[in-house]
Amino acid sequence: MIELEERPNQIPREPIRLMSRVYKHVLPGVREELGAWKKLAEDIPDEELRRQALASIATKQFHCQGGSVYAAANLEQKDVLIALIVAFQTISDYLDNLCDRSTSMDAGDFRLLHQSMLDAVNPEAEMQDYYALRDENEDGGYLHRLVAMCRSCIAKLPGYAAAKTEVLELVKLYTDLQVYKHIKPELREPALLTWHAEYGHLAPDLKWNEFAAATGSTLGMFMLFLAASNPSLDEASAQAIKKAYFPHVCGLHIMLDYLIDQDEDRIGGDLNFCNYYDNTDTMLKRISYIVESAREDVKVLPVSNFHRMIIEGLLALYLSDPKVSQQQEIRSASQRLMKKSPLTRLFFFANSRWIRKYI
Incomplete structure (x- = not known):
């Protein structure tokens, strides 16, 4: 497989170097981009669309901050x-809000x-x-501008042709999920089970x-976007990247998201995938299994240290969320997941708290 960058020092291999780039380059860049989208959202004519667009930016900016960490691996x-x-990510968060609180x-x-x-x-x-x-359909061109x-940006990624098929496959699965998880409550689980029966072979070890x-x-x-910034990316490398990330790295990401959102989803009547375990012990064992599987999967990628940092960063980002301390059961689960954490995870845990508090 090709290296993601021709210059070996381009991808950060240590937590301090990665976070240095995040503070210096990524967070200011995200702030600037979100500021511009917020201004456009403020001008959306339809009141409901405007409210949901602004809410998605205000409450989910950490999604953009976390996702943009991949930009730290190619400063050029x-x-x-x-x-x-x-x-x-702003499209994703905006549409999630529209569907979660849909008319x-x-x-x-x-x-x-x-x-x-x-x-x-x-x-x-x-x-x-x-x-x-x-x-509701008058958004003043907001969604079209995001697209x-x-x-x-994609037009400026020289290797995108090699990554396109893999990206589209992941987006198609994402789209299917968003449809099935937001339909009438009594139809959601049957639709998801039918869908899993068709596509579950893509992740045979997962429930x-x-x-x-x-x-x-x-x-x-996002990882494929980063890979596509390399003009030498080939289809085999793109396929290997997708296989290394899906399903375990991706699964860890969203299972942690659902873990901390259990009270919020219960109040909102939203589907939460952490509620399908018999008990907390089973849930934590499964999440721990996904963590270990993710660590194994990324070993095949060049500069695997970077991807290992992504995994530890996910755990730190979500388990340091203020929502954890507000839910006794989740606080206890978080403490168990954080037990015997490697120094890298503790480093990212401290930085996640700092970013939320001061940036």
């Missing part, structure tokens, strides 16, 4: 990668909304009226809820 293309990751529970509506994500990574596709199946930004969680992550896409 950091501006393109940050702009792409922020725009794509509709129509599968066709949700699929058409998420067609924007498929179009964002497929520049040859024609943009559509993504709001055609819902009452156009993704396409503009249906864990497979679904894995499809909900954008990390595999």
Whole structure:
């Protein structure tokens, strides 16, 4: 497999170097990009669309901050990668808000909304009226601008042709999940089980809820964006990257997200994949298994230290979230997952708290 960068020192291998780049380059870049999208969101004509767009930026900016860590691995293309990751993640967060708190529970509506994500990574596709199946549809061009930004950035990634098929496959799975998890509550689980019966072979060691969680992550896409910044990327390397990230790294990402959102989802009536275990012990054993599987998977990638830091960073980012301390059961689960943590995870844990408090 090719190296992700021709210069061996380009990808940070140590936590201090990675976080130095995050503080110096990534966080300011994310702040600037989100600031620009917030200004556009403030001008959305429809009140409901405007409210959800602004809420997604205000409450989920850490998704963009965390995802943009991949830009730290190629400073020469950091501006393109940050702009792409922020725009794509902003689409994801905005649509998640629209579907979670939707005035509709129509599968066709949700699929058409998420067609924007498929179009964002497929520049040859024609943009559509993504709001055609819902009452709220006047967004002042906000969603189209997000899609156009993704396409503009992708055009600057010299290796994207090799990564495109793998990216589209991950986005397609993501889109399916968003449709099935947001339809009428009584239809969600049957739809997800039927879907898993068709696609579960992609993650044969995972239970249906864990497979679904894995499809909900954008990390595999972001890693492929980074890989595509290398003009020498080939299809075999892109396939290996996707295999290293999906399902275990991606699954860990979203299982942790659901772990800390259990109270919030219970109040909102939202589906939560951590609620499908018999007890907390079983849940923690499964998450621990996914952690170890993720560590094994990334060993095949060049500069595997970087990807190991991503895994430890995920654990640190989510387990340091203020939501953990507000839920007694989750606080206890977090303490068990953090027990005997390696120094790298503790380093990222401290930095995650610092970023939330001061940045």
